[in-house]
Each structure stands twice: as C-alpha cells, then as structure tokens.
Amino acid sequence: MLIHKQPLERLVVAIFEAVGCRVDEARCVAEHLVEANLVGHDSHGVIRIPPYIAWVREGKLFANREPKIALATDSIALVDGQLGFGQVMARHVTRLAIEMAGRHGIAAVALANSGHVGRVGAWAAQAAAAGFVSLCFVNTSGGGILVAPTGGFDRRLSANPIAIAVPVRGGPPLLVDISTCAIAEGKIRVAFNKGHNVPAGAIIDAEGRPTTDPRVFYADPPGAILPFGGHKGYGLGVMVEMLAGALTGGGCSKLGVPRLEQAMLSVLLDPRKFQAEDVFATEVRRYIEFVKSSRTVAPGGEILMPGEPEERSRAARTKNGIELDEKTWSQIVATADSVGLPADKVQELIGA
Numbered sequence: 001m002l003i004h005k006q007p008l009e010r011l012v013v014a015i016f017e018a019v020g021c022r023v024d025e026a027r028c029v030a031e032h033l034v035e036a037n038l039v040g041h042d043s044h045g046v047i048r049i050p051p052y053i054a055w056v057r058e059g060k061l062f063a064n065r066e067p068k069i070a071l072a073t074d075s076i077a078l079v080d081g082q083l084g085f086g087q088v089m090a091r092h093v094t095r096l097a098i099e100m101a102g103r104h105g106i107a108a109v110a111l112a113n114s115g116h117v118g119r120v121g122a123w124a125a126q127a128a129a130a131g132f133v134s135l136c137f138v139n140t141s142g143g144g145i146l147v148a149p150t151g152g153f154d155r156r157l158s159a160n161p162i163a164i165a166v167p168v169r170g171g172p173p174l175l176v177d178i179s180t181c182a183i184a185e186g187k188i189r190v191a192f193n194k195g196h197n198v199p200a201g202a203i204i205d206a207e208g209r210p211t212t213d214p215r216v217f218y219a220d221p222p223g224a225i226l227p228f229g230g231h232k233g234y235g236l237g238v239m240v241e242m243l244a245g246a247l248t249g250g251g252c253s254k255l256g257v258p259r260l261e262q263a264m265l266s267v268l269l270d271p272r273k274f275q276a277e278d279v280f281a282t283e284v285r286r287y288i289e290f291v292k293s294s295r296t297v298a299p300g301g302e303i304l305m306p307g308e309p310e311e312r313s314r315a316a317r318t319k320n321g322i323e324l325d326e327k328t329w330s331q332i333v334a335t336a337d338s339v340g341l342p343a344d345k346v347q348e349l350i351g352a
C-alpha cells in the first residue's frame with residue numbers, strides 16, 4: 001500500500017477523533033506518527049494506531065488530558081502527563097523547555113506519567129529548530145520492560161531511547177535518536193508483521209538463547225531484547241532509567257505494570273549563552289565538513305551525519321509516498337472499522 005502524507009494524516013486524524021480526541025489532539029498525534037513514517041522510522045509511525053486505540057478502550061490512555069505542572073522554578077519543571085497522549089505531552093514540555101531555556105540559558109523539564117511519546121528525535125528536533133541543543137531521555141516505569149541486562153536474560157530495562165540534537169545553521173540539525181537496546185521493539189513488530197527475521201544478536205528467547213525469529217519474542221513466555229554494544233548500551237540504558245525514571249518521579253522499570261507509562265527528561269542548552277552565535281555555528285559546520293572529508297570504505301561511498309538518513313527519507317517519501325506493508329495496513333483498516341469508519345469511509349478519506 002503506497003500512500004502520501006496528506007491522505008494518511010487525514011485518515012489518522014479521523015481515527016483519533018472517532019475515539020474521542022479533540023481535533024487539535026488528533027492532529028498532533030497524526031502529524032507525529034506520519035512524520036515518523038516519513039523520516040523512515042516505520043516502527044514509530046502509523047503501526048502504533050491499533051495499540052493506541054486499544055489502550056484508550058482499555059482505560060490505559062486517555063483522550064484530551066492536559067499536562068499538569070507539578071513544580072516549576074526558573075529552569076526546572078516537573079510535568080504530570082496525566083496518562084494523556086504522549087505526543088501532546090512531549091510537544092507541550094518541549095515548548096515549555098524552549099521558553100525556560102530562552103530566558104535562563106538552560107532548562108531541565110521532567111515529564112512523568114505520560115502516554116507513549118513516540119519517536120523521541122521529534123522532540124529533540126523541535127528544540128533544535130528553535131536554536132537549542134537538546135538531550136532527551138525516555139523510559140517506561142515498566143509497561144514497556146523489554147531488555148535483559150548484560151550477563152542476564154530476564155527483562156529488567158525498557159528500550160530507554162536517547163535523542164540528542166544540535167542545531168546547524170541553514171540546515172536540519174545533527175540528530176542522534178537511538179534506543180539503548182540492539183533493536184527497537186517496534187522494529188521487531190514490523191519484522192513480525194512482514195514475516196521477516198530480525199538481525200542476529202538483537203534478541204534472545206525466554207531461556208536466553210540467541211534467535212532471529214521475532215515470533216519467539218512475542219511467545220509465552222516471551223523473549224527479551226539485548227542492549228546494543230554489550231555493556232556500553234547496557235550502561236547507558238541503566239542511566240536512562242536513572243534520568244527518565246528515578247529523577248522525573250515516573251519510576252524505573254519494574255514488573256507487573258499493567259500499562260505503558262512513559263517519562264522523559266529533556267535538557268535544553270542555549271548555545272548562544274556559551275559561545276558567540278557565529279563561533280558555535282561555524283565550528284559545527286567546520287566539524288561536519290571535516291568528518292565528511294574522511295576517505296570512505298566503499299569506493300565512491302559517502303559519509304552521513306546523524307540525522308541525515310532521516311532527512312533523505314523525508315525527501316523521498318514526501319515525493320514518492322509511504323509504503324505500508326499489507327498486514328500493517330489491514331490492521332489500521334480494521335481499527336478504523338472498529339471506531340466507526342468502515343472501509344468505504346477509509347477509501348473516501350484517503351481519496352482512493
């Protein structure tokens with residue numbers, strides 16, 4: 001199924017409105033999910049519609065919740081996401097952090113008790129677009145416990161993504177946006193839906209044996225994801241639990257949490273308070289050119305900066321459309337039907 005950005009967004013807005021979201025909330029969620037597909041992260045795109053709708057139905061995620069400021073100083077804020085849509089909460093706390101860092105040069109905003117915040121890089125990029133360096137750390141308090149510690153095979157950590165963005169004058173930001181595990185859970189779901197294997201070294205079965213079969217990961221008892229890069233990814237994952245879990249009040253991963261609650265710590269720095277604007281921007285540019293001047297392993301190869309693959313995907317998919325596999329599309333159509341948008345209405349919305 002090949003579909004362009006606007007018709008896909010129209011459909012997603014209609015699905016979330018049908019389940020009770022105000023139109024601004026439905027738009028916020030739709031823009032975020034479709035953007036994740038556009039930049040190539042299908043694992044955090046519209047494949048998330050069926051679980052989000054299921055969570056609303058099960059009373060695990062709530063439409064139209066407002067973020068609640070639990071505490072605010074000049075440069076620190078604690079925000080309660082009230083189990084509302086994570087996209088709405090994360091966009092709100094990023095705006096708040098931009099305002100605070102604009103006044104004081106630095107801001108640390110902690111969001112706890114939120115729905116799934118999706119592609120974390122979107123929030124770091126939002127801050128970079130306003131001129132700030134941004135570091136985001138995200139965990140779940142346990143509803144998303146997936147990852148085994150180095151040397152063990154029981155689930156003890158969440159996927160614990162980190163996104164860091166640095167503004168680049170006249171272009172998209174440098175953006176590192178990675179989970180601290182060997183593969184994002186959404187990518188196992190995509191492989192499962194497509195009937196593909198996952199790369200070796202990413203998952204283990206319930207007894208700790210290495211496997212590439214995504215069905216083993218979703219079996220009963222389930223498998224686990226390994227940290228990326230052995231003890232290094234494991235160490236970063238533990239620190240994300242500390243920053244996004246212990247520090248925000250959202251809590252570190254634990255067993256027996258019935259729903260996916262996410263927490264995010266965002267730290268914003270205003271580079272203009274550290275260096276003259278020109279000095280920073282020139283050094284960032286110089287360094288990008290220096291890195292790209294390395295000889296390439298493949299003859300005629302190219303060196304990309306972090307964030308560039310996403311920008312290339314955005315350009316290509318904006319022009320050519322987003323390819324959704326049959327299983328994902330049929331799950332979205334079934335979910336639409338379940339909220340009162342039958343197949344002919346879906347066709348009308350996507351203009352097919």
Ligand SMILES: NC(=O)c1ccc[n+]([C@@H]2O[C@H](COP(=O)([O-])OP(=O)(O)OC[C@H]3O[C@@H](n4cnc5c(N)ncnc54)[C@H](O)[C@@H]3O)[C@@H](O)[C@H]2O)c1
Pocket residue numbers: 041043044116117118119120121138159160161163175176177178179180181183184185187262303304305306307308309310
């Ligand atoms: N909300 C959550 O709980 C949650 C959990 C896990 C992951 N995620 C999201 O899942 C997405 C995917 O995570 P992932 O761990 O699979 O990331 P990934 O392995 O796809 O890596 C993506 C990062 O690597 C960079 N990159 C890729 N190829 C590159 C190259 N050749 N040269 C330079 N840089 C390159 C990209 O620009 C990007 O910064 C992210 O958007 C993340 O935020 C969210």
